[in-house]
Amino acid sequence: MNRLNPAVKPPLWLLAELTYRCPLQCPYCSNPLDFAKQEKELTTAQWIKVFEEAREMGAVQIGFSGGEPLVRKDLPELIRAARDLGFYTNLITSGIGLNEKKIDAFADAGLDHIQISFQASDETLNAALAGNAKAFRQKLDMAKAVKAHGYPMVLNFVLHRHNIDQIDKIIDLSIELEADDVELATCQFYGWAQLNREGLLPTRDQIARAENVVHQYREKMAGTGNLANLLFVTPDYYEERPKGCMGGWGAIFLSVTPEGMALPCHSARQLPVEFPSVLNNTLQEIWYDSFGFNKYRGFDWMPEPCRSCSEKEKDFGGCRCQAFMLTGNADNADPVCSKSEHHGQILAAREQANCTNIQINQLQFRNRANSQLIFKG
Ligand code: FES
Numbered sequence: 001m002n003r004l005n006p007a008v009k010p011p012l013w014l015l016a017e018l019t020y021r022c023p024l025q026c027p028y029c030s031n032p033l034d035f036a037k038q039e040k041e042l043t044t045a046q047w048i049k050v051f052e053e054a055r056e057m058g059a060v061q062i063g064f065s066g067g068e069p070l071v072r073k074d075l076p077e078l079i080r081a082a083r084d085l086g087f088y089t090n091l092i093t094s095g096i097g098l099n100e101k102k103i104d105a106f107a108d109a110g111l112d113h114i115q116i117s118f119q120a121s122d123e124t125l126n127a128a129l130a131g132n133a134k135a136f137r138q139k140l141d142m143a144k145a146v147k148a149h150g151y152p153m154v155l156n157f158v159l160h161r162h163n164i165d166q167i168d169k170i171i172d173l174s175i176e177l178e179a180d181d182v183e184l185a186t187c188q189f190y191g192w193a194q195l196n197r198e199g200l201l202p203t204r205d206q207i208a209r210a211e212n213v214v215h216q217y218r219e220k221m222a223g224t225g226n227l228a229n230l231l232f233v234t235p236d237y238y239e240e241r242p243k244g245c246m247g248g249w250g251a252i253f254l255s256v257t258p259e260g261m262a263l264p265c266h267s268a269r270q271l272p273v274e275f276p277s278v279l280n281n282t283l284q285e286i287w288y289d290s291f292g293f294n295k296y297r298g299f300d301w302m303p304e305p306c307r308s309c310s311e312k313e314k315d316f317g318g319c320r321c322q323a324f325m326l327t328g329n330a331d332n333a334d335p336v337c338s339k340s341e342h343h344g345q346i347l348a349a350r351e352q353a354n355c356t357n358i359q360i361n362q363l364q365f366r367n368r369a370n371s372q373l374i375f376k377g
Helices: 044-055 075-085 100-109 123-130 136-149 164-176 189-194 204-224 283-289 320-327 343-355 368-376
Strands: 013-017 061-065 090-094 115-119 153-159 180-188 229-233 252-255
Touching: 013 044, 013 204, 044 075, 044 283, 061 075, 075 090, 075 100, 075 115, 100 136, 123 136, 136 153, 153 164, 164 204, 180 204, 204 229, 252 283, 320 343
Parallel strands: 013 061, 013 252, 061 090, 090 115, 115 153, 153 180, 180 229
Antiparallel strands: none
């Protein structure tokens, strides 16, 4: 029960970021830049307590992510605990570290859903982006194994200026692997992606061409009776209105970091806002009563132009993290909005995308050494 605001509903989605350890080095990773500073991880028992509290409050879906969640040896135990509590369970993985035995163990534990991410449709580009030469072959094998185990096959491709022109090949690969759902999600700029934004943001022409290809494939596939669902997500840098990030701050989504910090979105730890730890508070206290979770609920916190905007109930002023990253103040309207006085930054980024020539090997890869360099300044 919320003592501060009775209008607050319980969370529906729990994202358990089990670890920041990861065998890949994707330069568009949304993990925090200083992830290498966070060495501690919640124990199995501590995670299960989080699941119990979330479920008790009414959460229905859980995502296991990271880093790479497969590096946690207790993953089958965590899946089983979440499933026994009644969660719909999702594993969000690169597929690196997966094998037939683990897929069997996850199936036995009751896992509902596996999403495998790919960097590209061919081995060379995939290796250049992931920083791992063997990753592509392993992903192909595991995608086939996941399908053979009867899971709905969900493939995720993060698109950016270096792979978006191969979108036809990406869709061909997804069809060949018999994917049921294909997420063609253009990179959103948080964490390492924000650091590398100039080298990742596609041009408007690239987006338009890709959208057109997806459209053609949808028509062609419908004609052949292929029901695979192609979901194309454009970057908000080419929108004039912001997204209603996370369905609203502290509205439906709750994320817990490897060491137990509770956040209203995966990116909020960068904000100058104090967020509580599940080690010192119950999830109920955190969700309903903590300062951090109440900070951007409702509309009273909004300055203009959001305060008097007729669309504020739809987009909630956009993304607080993006407002902070681009304007230095998380209270501001998300600069994606053309009404924001900072919208010029978005226009400048679009312009920059037309003339930049940053190559893949010039990007900052997400690895411990680079993270340590960043936080040591
Ligand atoms: Fe944090 Fe949008 S990612 S509010």
